[in-house]
Amino acid sequence: MPGATLSSPLTTVPTVPARWGERLREDTTQGLVWLVTAALVVVPLLPLLYASVRSRPLYESGGSFTLQGYRQLLSDPAFWTAVRNTVEFAGTVTAIAVTVGAGIAVLCERTDLPGRRWLGAIAMLPLLLPPLGVILGWTTLYGDGGYLTSFVTGTLHLPWDLGRPVGMGVMGAAVSMPIALITVRAALRGADGALEEAARSAGASTVRVLSRITIPMLRPALLGAALLIFTLSLEQLGIPIFLGAQHNVQFIASYLYDTWSNASTPDPASVSAGAVLFLVAATTLILLRRLLLGSEDRFISASRSGMAEPLPLRLWRAPLTLLILAYLAVTTFAPVGGVILASFVSILTPLISPFHLLTLGNFRAAFQDPTLKQSIFNSLIVASAGAAATTGLIAMATLVAHRSRFLIRQSLRFLMLYPRSVPGIIISLAFFWSFLFFVPPGAWVRNNLAGEGIALAVRGIPLAYMVMYPSLTRIATELDDAARIAGASWWETSRRVVLPLLRPAILGSLAVLFVAIINDYEAAIFLTKPGTELMGVEMLRSYARGIQGPVAALAVVQLAISVVVLGTSALVFARMTRTGHQRA
Amino acid sequence: MPEISVKGLTKRFGAAIALDGVSFTVADGELFTLLGPSGCGKTSTLLSVAGFLKPDQGEIRCGETTLVDTRRNAHLPAERRNLGMVFQSYAVWPHMTVAENVAFPLRIRRFGRTDRRARVAEILDLVELGELAERYPHQLSGGQRQRVALARALVYQPSVLLLDEPFSNLDAKLRERARSWLKHLQHQLGLTTLFVTHDQDEAMAMSNRILVMDQGRVQQVGTPEQIYHRPANRFVASFLGRCNYLDGVVASRGSNGTVEVALGKDGPRLVVAVDDAPEVSSPVGIAIRPESVKLISAGIANGDAGTESPNVFDVAVGDVSFLGDHYEYELTVGGIKLVALSARQVSGTQLRAAIEPSACVVVGRGEV
Numbered sequence: 001m002p003g004a005t006l007s008s009p010l011t012t013v014p015t016v017p018a019r020w021g022e023r024l025r026e027d028t029t030q031g032l033v034w035l036v037t038a039a040l041v042v043v044p045l046l047p048l049l050y051a052s053v054r055s056r057p058l059y060e061s062g063g064s065f066t067l068q069g070y071r072q073l074l075s076d077p078a079f080w081t082a083v084r085n086t087v088e089f090a091g092t093v094t095a096i097a098v099t100v101g102a103g104i105a106v107l108c109e110r111t112d113l114p115g116r117r118w119l120g121a122i123a124m125l126p127l128l129l130p131p132l133g134v135i136l137g138w139t140t141l142y143g144d145g146g147y148l149t150s151f152v153t154g155t156l157h158l159p160w161d162l163g164r165p166v167g168m169g170v171m172g173a174a175v176s177m178p179i180a181l182i183t184v185r186a187a188l189r190g191a192d193g194a195l196e197e198a199a200r201s202a203g204a205s206t207v208r209v210l211s212r213i214t215i216p217m218l219r220p221a222l223l224g225a226a227l228l229i230f231t232l233s234l235e236q237l238g239i240p241i242f243l244g245a246q247h248n249v250q251f252i253a254s255y256l257y258d259t260w261s262n263a264s265t266p267d268p269a270s271v272s273a274g275a276v277l278f279l280v281a282a283t284t285l286i287l288l289r290r291l292l293l294g295s296e297d298r299f300i301s302a303s304r305s306g307m308a309e310p311l312p313l314r315l316w317r318a319p320l321t322l323l324i325l326a327y328l329a330v331t332t333f334a335p336v337g338g339v340i341l342a343s344f345v346s347i348l349t350p351l352i353s354p355f356h357l358l359t360l361g362n363f364r365a366a367f368q369d370p371t372l373k374q375s376i377f378n379s380l381i382v383a384s385a386g387a388a389a390t391t392g393l394i395a396m397a398t399l400v401a402h403r404s405r406f407l408i409r410q411s412l413r414f415l416m417l418y419p420r421s422v423p424g425i426i427i428s429l430a431f432f433w434s435f436l437f438f439v440p441p442g443a444w445v446r447n448n449l450a451g452e453g454i455a456l457a458v459r460g461i462p463l464a465y466m467v468m469y470p471s472l473t474r475i476a477t478e479l480d481d482a483a484r485i486a487g488a489s490w491w492e493t494s495r496r497v498v499l500p501l502l503r504p505a506i507l508g509s510l511a512v513l514f515v516a517i518i519n520d521y522e523a524a525i526f527l528t529k530p531g532t533e534l535m536g537v538e539m540l541r542s543y544a545r546g547i548q549g550p551v552a553a554l555a556v557v558q559l560a561i562s563v564v565v566l567g568t569s570a571l572v573f574a575r576m577t578r579t580g581h582q583r584a
Numbered sequence: 585m586p587e588i589s590v591k592g593l594t595k596r597f598g599a600a601i602a603l604d605g606v607s608f609t610v611a612d613g614e615l616f617t618l619l620g621p622s623g624c625g626k627t628s629t630l631l632s633v634a635g636f637l638k639p640d641q642g643e644i645r646c647g648e649t650t651l652v653d654t655r656r657n658a659h660l661p662a663e664r665r666n667l668g669m670v671f672q673s674y675a676v677w678p679h680m681t682v683a684e685n686v687a688f689p690l691r692i693r694r695f696g697r698t699d700r701r702a703r704v705a706e707i708l709d710l711v712e713l714g715e716l717a718e719r720y721p722h723q724l725s726g727g728q729r730q731r732v733a734l735a736r737a738l739v740y741q742p743s744v745l746l747l748d749e750p751f752s753n754l755d756a757k758l759r760e761r762a763r764s765w766l767k768h769l770q771h772q773l774g775l776t777t778l779f780v781t782h783d784q785d786e787a788m789a790m791s792n793r794i795l796v797m798d799q800g801r802v803q804q805v806g807t808p809e810q811i812y813h814r815p816a817n818r819f820v821a822s823f824l825g826r827c828n829y830l831d832g833v834v835a836s837r838g839s840n841g842t843v844e845v846a847l848g849k850d851g852p853r854l855v856v857a858v859d860d861a862p863e864v865s866s867p868v869g870i871a872i873r874p875e876s877v878k879l880i881s882a883g884i885a886n887g888d889a890g891t892e893s894p895n896v897f898d899v900a901v902g903d904v905s906f907l908g909d910h911y912e913y914e915l916t917v918g919g920i921k922l923v924a925l926s927a928r929q930v931s932g933t934q935l936r937a938a939i940e941p942s943a944c945v946v947v948g949r950g951e952v
Contacts (some may be wrong), residue, residue, distance in 0.1 A: 023661070481636055482675035484662040485746075486689035486736065496688070500679045 026490045030406040033396045034415075040458050041415045044430040045279065045422075047437035052272035059436045069269030070277075079274065082255035085165045085240075089251060090233035092169025093176050098226050100173065101180025102218065104324055109188040110196070110214060111206070112310040114321050120185070123324070126332050127178040128566055130519035132539050133555035135242045137335025138162060138171045140342045140552070144246055147338060147350050163247040168239050174331035176233060180225040187221035188214075197309060206311045220293055227289040231282055235423030237522050241540060252278055253425045257525065272433070275426045286421035336559070343552035362549035366557070372542070372550060375533040376557065379518050382449050382534060386457040387513035394464035395506055398472055399494050403480055413465075420462035424522025431455040432526040449532050452524040459523040460516050464509045471505030472498075504576040511569030515562045586647025586743055587612050588633065588778060593642035595628055595800075602628045603639065604800040610744075611792075613774040615767070619787040620797035621823070627748065629797070630780045634669055634746055635662030646743055668737030669746040672753065674729045676721045682708070682732050683717040689740040703739060710769075711735045727758050734766070738773075745770070747779045751786060763789060784824045788812065796820045813873075818947045821871040828872040828922050829947075830854070837861045842941050845870060851918040855894045856944040869947045876943035877924035879913065880936040891938040899937045 047058060052070070056063030073079055101123075107113045108120035126134065141148045143162045152160050161167045195217070199209045240254035250258065252274070260271045313320060342348045345357040366372045394416065401412035419427065435442035435451055445451035475498060483493040499506075521536025528537045535558060539551045593606040603625045610616040618626035631637035632652065633644055638659055644652040646667070651660050677685055683704055690700045708714045711731040721729055730750060737745060750766070751759045767790045770777050781787050787794050788808040796803040796811060796819075804816035815821035818829065832845040835853060843861050845854045845868060854870065862868055878891060879899075886896055899922070902914035911929055915922040915937060924937060 476673060476675065478671045478673050478675035479677060481634075481662070482669070482671060482677070482733075482736070483688070484636075485634055485665070485667055485669045487663050487666070487692040487740070488688070489663055492692060497677055501677075 022489055027406070029491060030400045030404055030409075033393070033400050034406065034408065034412060036393060037397050037412060037415050037461075040454070041418055041461065043438075044427075044434040044458070047433035048272055048279075048426070048430045049276055050437070051267075051433050052269060052276045054269065057267045057269075058433055066269070069271075069273035072268075073270040073273045073277075076270070078250065079252075079255060082250040082252050085244075085249055086234055086236075086251040086253075088165040089169045089172060089236065089239075090230050092166050093172035093233040094226050094230045096170060096173035097176040097229050098180045098222060100327065101177040101225065102184045102215075102222060104177075105181045105184035105188060106210065106214060106218075107313075107320060107324070109185055110193075110210070110311055111313050112317065113313060114317055116310075119321065119324055120181070123181055123328060124178045125328075126175050128515065128562060129175075129332070129336065130555060130558035130562055131175060132238055132242075132519070132521065132536055133339050133559050134175055134332075134335055135171070135238050136342070136539075136543075136552055136555050137337070137339035138174075139242055140348050141335055141338040142167075142171075143243060145349070147341075147348055148334070150350055161247075162243055163249060165249060168236075168243050168249075171243070171331075172233055172236060172239060174335075176229045179229055179232070180222075183225040183228070184218055184221050187218055191217055193309075196311065200311070206313060209311055224289060224293045227285060227292070231285040231289075231421060234278070234282060234285075235425065235522070237425055237525070238540065242543060245544070253423060253522070256425060256429075260526070272429065275429050278423055279426050282421050282423055286418075339552050339555050339559070343549070343556040346549065362553040363556075366550040366553040369550065371533055372538055372554065374531070375535045375538040376554070378449055378533060379535040382453045382456060383514045383517040385449075386453045386460065386517045387510050389453075390457040390460045390464050390513055391506055391509045394461055394468060394509065395499065395502065398465060398468045399498060402469070402472055403477070403494070403498060404490055416465040417462050419458050422459075424459060424520065425525060427455055427459050427523045428526045431458075431523075435527075447529060447532070452527045452532060452534060453517075455523045455527055456517045456520050457513075459520060460513045463512055463516055467509040467512055468502065468505045471502055471508075475501050504573050507569055507576070508573055511565050515565050518561055519558055586649075587614075587776065588616075588744055589643075589645045590629070590633065591643040593629060593632055593639050593644070595625075595632065595637065595639045601800050603632070603642075606642070606797070606800070606802055608795050608802065608805055610776055610778055613776055614792045615770050615775075615777045615779060615790055617779045617781060617787045617791040617794045618797060619781060619784065619794050619823075620803075622782055624797040625800040626780045626782075626797050628800075630746055630748055630778060633744075633778060634667060635660065635665050649743075666740070666742055667744050667746055668740070668742030670730070670733045670737050670748065670750045672749040674733040674750075674753070676729050676732050676736070678721050681718050681720055682713060682724070685721070685732055686735045686739050689736065693740060707735045707739045710738075726754050727762055730754065730762060734769075738775075743776070745775045745777045747777060749781055751781070751783070759786075766790070788824070796823060798823075813943075814945055815871060815947055818869055818871065821945070821947050826874050826923065826925075828874060828877070830870045830872065830920060830922075832868055832870060834862050834864050834866050834868055837864060848918065848920055851920050852897050854939070854944060855941045856946060857941040858946055862946065867949050869949060871945045871947045872922075872939060872943060874912070874923045874925040875910075876939060877915070877922060878938040879924055879926050879930040880938060881930055882932055882934055882936065886936075886938065891940075893938045893940050895939040895941065895944075897937050899935055901933050901935055 051058050053065055053067065054063045055066040055068065104120065104123050108116040108123075113119065139162065140146055142152065142160070143149065146162070149160070149162075152158050162171065196209050196213050199213045204212065235253055236251055237253040237257060240249060240251040241257070244250060244254065256271050256274045256278070259268060259274075263271075338348070341354055343362050344359065345354045346359050346361060347357060348354060366376075397412050397416060400406050401409050401416070422430075431451065431454065435446040445454060479497055479501070480493050483497045488496065519536060521534065521540055524534050525537055525540070528534055535554055539554050543551045588610040590609070591607045593603050594601075595603040606625065606629055608616070618629055620626045628637055632639045632642075635651065639652060639654060641654050642652065643650070643654070646665070649660070649665075650658055651665055652658065677688070680688070686704045686707060687700050690703060695703070704717070705714065708717055711734055713728060713731055713735065716724065716728065721732065724732065730753075733750075751762055754762055763786060769775075779787075779790065791808055793805060793807055794811050795805045798819050804811055804820045806814075811820060812824050815824065821827045821829075830847050832847040832851075832854065835844045835846040837843050838855065841859070841861070842855050842857050845856050847854055847870075856870060880886065880891070880896070886892070897917045899915040899917045902916060904914075905912045910925050910927050913924040913926065913930075915924055915935075917937065922937065
């Protein structure tokens with residue numbers, strides 16, 4: 001045993017210097033973070049509400065209270081058609097996405113499916129792809145006169161029309177499926193695998209275990225995924241604009257957008273009224289989901305308990321793998337290939353071999369057109385600044401929400417997740433009115449990239465939180481406590497202990513937000529002005545004017561940026577967490 | 585080093601009472617242990633002292649400083665209490681080297697760079713980690729990490745050291761070494777220490793005094809010997825080591841601080857040493873440690889066996905188990921079952937058992 005004697009008495013150490021107003025400063029910092037978050041998430045919605053009940057636009061003087069906007073909206077048969085289309089679309093998306101997503105999740109998590117690990121990973125890809133690129137890919141392949149449409153309808157004799165809500169729903173499901181996959185997978189990982197083993201040892205076959213044990217246990221997860229996907233599907237704007245034009249199929253979002261763009265009087269109150277109703281509907285659905293399922297943790301949870309021995313699929317192993325691969329090939333890889341192909345040919349048609357039509361003209365056009373060129377540049381700036389600002393704010397807000405004694409910290413969690421249930425087009429409209437209504441700050445950002453950046457950043461808040469929160473829960477609170485008892489204030493603890501440990505998540509948030517903002521278009525659609533164009537918005541507008549090749553080229557640019565940024569950050573993230581694991 | 589005094593600490597979580605009027609005083613330089621099963625409130629007590637849990641009622645003082653006084657709504661934040669704490673997980677910051685971990689409290693106290701270095705070196709030598717100053721925690725063993733945590737807790741000369749189950753993450757061999765090492769260090773530095781554990785051996789081996797808790801209440805406070813030999817109640821007796829419980833009724837009161845207890849219906853009578861003699865015919869519970877039951881072979885006289893005890897019974901031997909360093913006997917006397925431990929083997933199916941009156945402890949009311 002060591003001789004624990006001291007050669008000299010320890011020199012006296014001063015106690016923590018009394019820092020005047022430490023607690024006050026702590027409260028102020030935390031209060032400020034709360035205020036900024038609340039101001040960004042809630043306040044912009046207020047002028048929208050106000051605008052919906054005014055007889056004149058907010059920027060004109062005068063005007064009185066009126067419900068004319070609501071009356072006009074509700075008496076327009078086109079609005080009701082749009083509602084019916086939207087519900088039909090969202091229902092199709094939900095049914096397909098939940099079935100496929102849950103199926104893949106169960107097969108990859110609970111059975112001995114060959115290649116289940118990487119199948120589960122690539123099935124997540126649609127979530128990361130630029131939405132406009134995917135839509136464009138589908139139109140070039142499966143739309144009217146699409147590259148593969150005649151094969152589907154002519155050779156296979158399948159009834160198929162991508163321009164109808166059900167056809168669009170099949171497409172939408174391809175993009176939404178990963179949400180169901182994540183939710184169900186989290187539920188499966190949280191569930192006790194021993195329950196299945198117990199059924200097997202009692203003599204149940206694989207099919208019986210899956211149908212009697214596994215799937216019934218997943219009911220809450222399936223319901224949660226279905227409600228979330230349904231809500232998120234309601235806000236689709238790109239799909240009806242790209243696919244619905246020929247048949248004049250409108251969704252709520254595209255109806256509002258078209259009414260706004262084509263109205264004889266600018267900025268009609270009926271659009272604000274529609275936006276308010278839309279917002280109420282989406283919020284109700286999300287609250288309903290919370291009510292039914294309790295906390296959001298189910299969606300974010302990353303806990304992992306006892307894993308069961310995988311269920312044997314026997315003869316079905318190979319066919320099921322091939323089936324999943326075929327689904328992914330048809331719904332994801334082929335469209336991505338389609339859009340890439342479309343960007344390199346003058347026209348993509350099944351009548352002429354694409355190899356005779358190869359050209360770089362689309363990229364040349366995209367990079368030479370001053371507006372498109374400007375939009376790429378602007379998008380990069382907005383995405384960099386927006387990702388950095390949002391990550392910074394949400395890192396702080398997440399700390400206040402989960403690692404502080406701030407009085408109303410609980411509400412921050414709701415504030416950070418709420419923008420997810422606000423349709424993008426409404427965020428855009430809300431900021432349009434806010435910048436006009438709140439004159440001092442509004443005027444500074446109204447006519448430059450900052451305004452668009454703020455709207456896009458707000459839409460990114462839930463993403464940043466969903467990246468950061470699971471990482472934070474893995475940092476033991478004893479690490480904070482150890483700093484506190486050693487004399488560190490909340491801010492010192494955050495700065496020197498928690499934030500440095502959160503570095504991988506901060507990097508992940510930066511990458512995910514950068515890509516999300518680059519690929520977003522809805523939140524900025526009413527905010528872009530000449531000189532402040534953004535890539536997604538310009539793609540939408542150019543496509544509406546019949547320009548297809550350069551739009552495909554821009555989609556490929558988005559795709560390339562997404563792949564490079566997410567790929568790089570995944571590599572760095574893996575390295576950081578590997579060393580982090582060793583350290584922890 | 586000042587003393588810690590805790591008075592009337594109460595904490596509720598909803599309907600559940602975590603702490604129910606907990607009071608105790610830790611003397612200057614003492615190693616004081618909170619012992620109890622999980623959920624007994626020992627950790628809640630420690631966290632209240634540390635400042636991570638706000639009690640509903642009560643007062644905590646450390647020397648002249650009031651840490652908590654609920655009547656005056658005073659609650660000093662953890663970072664202003666100047667206490668040192670070693671956490672169960674050690675909570676060594678993984679992104680800092682050993683030296684950076686230990687220097688952190690000094691940095692917070694605006695300690696000059698040169699002084700800081702000298703002091704970190706001094707304390708790392710004390711915990712024998714001088715060589716590993718530039719290592720990261722993931723490069724250390726569990727025992728080394730624990731010593732980093734200890735160095736970090738001691739480097740700023742805290743007024744009191746708090747230890748939250750610091751040995752529970754070490755394997756058995758290492759645990760014993762770490763235990764005696766820490767006790768030695770604590771004694772050398774004269775640290776007033778509040779120690780939380782659920783491990784009775786650990787508590788016995790290390791403590792000056794032990795406080796046994798259950799269901800948020802203090803069951804007994806005393807030296808390890810007092811707690812073991814004179815348990816205040818059945819819970820304390822059962823929590824520390826093995827025990828025989830016998831229910832009986834007081835038959836008569838002796839003159840020399842003893843009572844005679846009738847065990848069972850027609851069972852034997854047991855002479856029990858008591859501080860305060862209970863009333864005649866009141867029911868009592870008696871605790872007897874198995875090692876206090878002395879076995880005597882049938883042919884040997886009491887005096888030759890070295891016992892003057894009035895409690896000698898004929899017993900029938902049931903199962904005998906060999907447990908390495910001792911034998912365990914299951915005995916029956918007058919319909920009452922008794923377990924005895926003996927270092928040496930005593931053969932025979934009919935033996936005699938002798939129990940000193942002082943080895944019999946009244947633990948509350950019996951259940952007859």
